[in-house]
Amino acid sequence: MKAIRIHDYGDADQLRYEDAPVPEVAPDEVLIKIHAAGVNPADWKSRQGLMRQVRPLKFPAILGGDAAGTVERVGAVVSRFKSGDAVVARVNGAYAEFAAIKTDFVGRAPRSIPLSQVAGIPIAAGTAWTVLFETADLTKAKTILIQGGAGGVGTFAIQLARLAGLRVIATTSARNRELVESLGADQVIDYTKEDVAQKARDIDLVLDTVGGEVLKSSFASVRRGGQLFSIVAPPDEALAKDLGVDARFVRSNITGIKLEEIGGLIDAGKVKIVIEREFPLADAKAAHKLVETGRARGKIILRVA
Ligand SMILES: NC(=O)c1ccc[n+]([C@@H]2O[C@H](COP(=O)([O-])OP(=O)(O)OC[C@H]3O[C@@H](n4cnc5c(N)ncnc54)[C@H](OP(=O)(O)O)[C@@H]3O)[C@@H](O)[C@H]2O)c1
CATH class of the missing domain: 3.40.50.720 (NAD(P)-binding Rossmann-like Domain)
Known part of the structure; x- marks a missing residue:
């Protein structure tokens, strides 16, 4: 698959658009065919090594915590999802064509907005939810x-x-x-x-x-x-x-169930997502330079498919 990977900590030039193996799928995981990935400040902080104490990277590493796409394949014990389901998820490694993740972190995607926008939901909305409704x-x-x-x-x-x-x-x-x-x-x-x-x-x-x-x-x-x-x-x-x-x-605590709650509010027209800009996956460098300014309005998206 195509992915954006880094081989060491450093500036945005570390982000390389290259071939990577499709992740293995554990019995309790789903493999998501990623349509789009959200970009978060945590991505550039991880890339620079600022989060290595809490979350050290194993290189080559695929960044990105926010994914929207469709289920490609389900693990042996998964019954909640089936191939083809449109989903939103908190993953590790969203800057890629596929990501495997436990179903706990996966929810059904809202239907009223395109999947490219859905990708902006998980970390941003999930964090706001954690603070307001759980803290x-x-x-x-x-x-x-x-x-x-x-x-x-x-x-x-x-x-x-x-x-x-x-x-x-x-x-x-x-x-x-x-x-x-x-x-x-x-x-x-x-x-x-x-x-x-x-x-x-x-x-x-x-x-x-x-x-x-x-x-x-x-x-x-x-x-x-x-x-x-x-x-x-x-x-x-x-x-x-x-x-x-x-x-x-407060550290965010994001689950698939929560993402479905938030998606429900979006489908009901009660919450909307603000998108600053979408970039193709191959332009992750430009997306990182933008998020790193700290001046983006709403979400930055990488379109994968
Ligand atoms: N603890 C966690 O689990 C968790 C989860 C998510 C995010 N975070 C962290 O939370 C921070 C925010 O994340 P984010 O995704 O919301 O970032 P973001 O989208 O990059 O935030 C950019 C926004 O910050 C505003 N801004 C910049 N300086 C400001 C100031 N002095 N006063 C008021 N507004 C200011 C800018 O508005 P103007 O252009 O109008 O200034 C811009 O719209 C990041 O440091 C991120 O790493 C932590």
Whole structure:
């Protein structure tokens, strides 16, 4: 099969479009014929070796965690899927024509959008879901501040938070104001011109998707007894204790069942996916250069088939 592989950690020039063996399928796995792969910041971070402590790569490695496609073949004990089913999945190695993955991480694809767009769902929407519905205590929250409203995670988080009945404040640069409003943000703060900590104070729940100084300054926005969750880095524990804030780093927990829930919301017209750009698989370098800018709006997609 054709795949984008890397043979060592490094910059985007490491990404090589080449032949690779089709993965073996274990009894509890399905082999997915990939139609499209989503591109995530984790992909360039892995490529550069920034995640080698948590998730070391074995070379040659195929990157990519988000896949949409059809089931090509099922393992011996799999009954939930059959060949030809359109699926969405959290995989290891989506930048390829095929990927094998346990059925736990596979869901039926939503039908109302093309598979190329479905590929943008798993990590971004799954992470927003993990934070909002599996980490946060929404009984204690009326208002959420989403730092990074225009990104992959942010665009889903705004919509899911609105569905959960929260008042949504989102930060973005001016060019993305309308986009973020169209997704349902009640208030938009242009972080390039306005002081976010001044504009958003006493917030019940803060989701940080930016990290660094933005994570630090998020403490000024959250109320005592409030919640601050970062998907980028662990918040300062001592400061959290001092301020009486439940502050945590959250890692996504994405299952096929969750992906089907999210797909259901998409089919019901309650959630939409924002696509920045689609590239052919062979242009993964360009896609990585774009995601690495940290300025993409919504999702970047690699079209495989
Ligand atoms: N813990 C986990 O399991 C997990 C899961 C998924 C993602 N992540 C991490 O979460 C982060 C976000 O992921 P993503 O996929 O959403 O990234 P992304 O799509 O690349 O985010 C890009 C967006 O960030 C916005 N942005 C950049 N700087 C900003 C700032 N200072 N304030 C507000 N917005 C800003 C940009 O909007 P403007 O152009 O308007 O600035 C752009 O739209 C990444 O670091 C990723 O690795 C972690």
